[in-house]
Amino acid sequence: MTDKTDMTDEIIRLEWDMFQAVNDGGPRADCQDDMDTFDAMRRAQFEAWPDGVRRSYLGDLTAANLAGRNLVNEKYIHMMKTTAPAAYEALAASIAPPAGAAQALAKSISDKMLDQTAALQAEYPYVSGAGRPLYSSEDWQGDVSIETYQLGELLTYSERTLALLLEYVEQRERAGGSLARDIMENTVRYYGYDTLEAAEAAAKERSDNEPIEFTFGCDCGCDCGE
Numbered sequence: 001m002t003d004k005t006d007m008t009d010e011i012i013r014l015e016w017d018m019f020q021a022v023n024d025g026g027p028r029a030d031c032q033d034d035m036d037t038f039d040a041m042r043r044a045q046f047e048a049w050p051d052g053v054r055r056s057y058l059g060d061l062t063a064a065n066l067a068g069r070n071l072v073n074e075k076y077i078h079m080m081k082t083t084a085p086a087a088y089e090a091l092a093a094s095i096a097p098p099a100g101a102a103q104a105l106a107k108s109i110s111d112k113m114l115d116q117t118a119a120l121q122a123e124y125p126y127v128s129g130a131g132r133p134l135y136s137s138e139d140w141q142g143d144v145s146i147e148t149y150q151l152g153e154l155l156t157y158s159e160r161t162l163a164l165l166l167e168y169v170e171q172r173e174r175a176g177g178s179l180a181r182d183i184m185e186n187t188v189r190y191y192g193y194d195t196l197e198a199a200e201a202a203a204k205e206r207s208d209n210e211p212i213e214f215t216f217g218c219d220c221g222c223d224c225g226e
Contacts, residue, residue: 004047004051004054007046007051007054007055007058008043008046008047008054010058011042011046011054011057011058011061012038012039012042012043012046014058014061014062014065015038015042015061015071015072016035016038016039017065018061018065018070018071018072018073019032019038019072020032021070021072021073022070022072022073022076040187040190041187041190043186043190044183044186044187044189044190045183045186047186048179048182048183048186049165049168050168052164052168053161053164053165053168056158056160056161056164057157057161059158059161060156060157060158060161069095069096071156074095074155074156075152075153075155075156076152077091077092077094077095077152078095078151078152078153078155078156079144079148079149079152081152082136082139082148083139083144083148098155099159101159102155102157102158102159102162103155105154105159105162105163105166106151106154106155106157106162107151108166109154109162109165109166109169110147110150110151110154112166112169112170112173113150113169113179113180114134114135114146114147114150116178116179116180116181117134117146117180118134119178120178120180120181120184121134124184124196124199124200126200126203126204126207127184127188127196127199127200127203128184132144132145132146132149133145133146134146134147135147136148136151181196184196
């Protein structure tokens with residue numbers, strides 16, 4: 001499988017199936033019944049990746065599926081390290097801890113993406129300001145931060161996928177680009193805006209009455225699995 005759309009479709013299918021099993025046997029979150037938003041948010045991310053990263057992550061999902069692992073559920077457990085420490089301690093033994101090299105790669109990617117996202121928030125405050133707080137230190141405010149969500153997901157990737165993704169993040173930076181911006185541009189297109197500038201203008205105009213909420217880098221815009 002080499003076609004970009006086919007790979008993205010298969011990634012989203014596998015993730016959606018895993019997402020459906022989060023809180024298995026417990027109460028379902030509303031977003032677990034919102035396939036359209038899930039598809040848009042995940043597609044915005046994966047369509048910003050090059051084929052090599054997509055192919056490697058699809059391999060991660062396929063291998064996890066065969067081994068009976070749920071990477072989406074593992075992501076939420078990683079997130080609990082800062083959002084619900086007691087619950088994390090109780091569940092941490094149920095997942096395989098990432099190797100030290102993988103943790104270092106995940107942290108490097110997350111730090112770079114946070115810097116890129118901070119720059120976007122400064123440039124497009126109405127669009128990016130309507131989403132999650134940026135840093136894990138802000139998790140206590142109610143919404144799970146971009147840092148916590150992002151790092152929790154990265155820690156489920158294989159070392160190979162992380163190395164390829166870090167290489168691409170650095171490549172985009174050397175070219176004067178930003179993967180965070182690429183993902184944000186894809187996201188606002190799914191909301192019907194051709195450019196970030198158009199989305200920013202619309203968000204600014206409506207901010208006092210009916211804010212437009214754009215959610216980046218997460219499954220669906222809610223904190224499922226928390």
